[in-house]
Amino acid sequence: MRKRTKVGKCKLCLETKELNFEHIPPRSAFNKETKYYILEQTEYYKKAKEYTFENLKPKTRKEQGGIGEYSFCIDCNGYLGSKYVRTYKDFAHIAMNIIQSNDKNIKAFQFDISDINLLKFLKQITAIFIASNNFVFTECYPELLEFVKNEKLMELSEKYRFYMYLNNEGQNRNGTIHYTNLHGAICEFTFSPFGFVLSLDNPNQLMKLTEITSFKDYDKNKEMKNSMIILNKYPTYYPFPMDYRSEKELKGST
Numbered sequence: 001m002r003k004r005t006k007v008g009k010c011k012l013c014l015e016t017k018e019l020n021f022e023h024i025p026p027r028s029a030f031n032k033e034t035k036y037y038i039l040e041q042t043e044y045y046k047k048a049k050e051y052t053f054e055n056l057k058p059k060t061r062k063e064q065g066g067i068g069e070y071s072f073c074i075d076c077n078g079y080l081g082s083k084y085v086r087t088y089k090d091f092a093h094i095a096m097n098i099i100q101s102n103d104k105n106i107k108a109f110q111f112d113i114s115d116i117n118l119l120k121f122l123k124q125i126t127a128i129f130i131a132s133n134n135f136v137f138t139e140c141y142p143e144l145l146e147f148v149k150n151e152k153l154m155e156l157s158e159k160y161r162f163y164m165y166l167n168n169e170g171q172n173r174n175g176t177i178h179y180t181n182l183h184g185a186i187c188e189f190t191f192s193p194f195g196f197v198l199s200l201d202n203p204n205q206l207m208k209l210t211e212i213t214s215f216k217d218y219d220k221n222k223e224m225k226n227s228m229i230i231l232n233k234y235p236t237y238y239p240f241p242m243d244y245r246s247e248k249e250l251k252g253s254t
Helices: 041-046 048-053 074-100 118-132 135-140 143-149 213-217 247-252
Strands: 005-009 016-023 068-073 108-112 160-166 173-180 184-191 194-200 228-232
Touching (some): 005 068, 016 074, 041 048, 048 247, 068 118, 074 118, 118 135, 118 160, 118 173, 118 184, 160 228, 173 194
Antiparallel strands (some): 005 016, 016 068, 160 194, 173 184, 184 194
């Protein structure tokens, strides 16, 4: 049985306290009974094809009860749960229902997000990236902490750009920062039905993805009718950031 708490440094308030196990994404967003293996990243990268398509089994034990880490203290975990998690859960259930009720070959979906508090949704995404990375991440990007801790804060530097897609095919991506030749520094988190990319210090648009940075400008006091979003659906078979090749493409490229 997994321990419910342990003492450590909270990634949000940065104080040493009793930490809760933080489900990443929230437990209510289809992460209640997730079963998974924990693999060393280099090992996974070297043998991605074998693990994905050739039924290679990791030597580590299978974990269960939801993916997550001891990232936040009890107070911060409760704060996120009361402020942002329900919005994320509601959006996730809408998106999953849309994916599952349509033809699996459809690659893009349009739907109405008028009833979603987009600012809260973006803050929960940001909390996921904070939880997924080590303390050096927020030492380099401290504005992300303030953005999450202040529920009313709408200001965030233009160096942070958020993107989104739909996903129900392939492997999860864990949200840790990567430094790529093509896109610079990015974090990518994937857990069905969503995929998110946080682009850092890159003024160029990530062309395949729907940018949602403007969610920070959401004002719940302004009436929004027929606010639509179009999201592409991509597979994530390999762990490499921004790699959305299909199973057919990957098997044909070997």
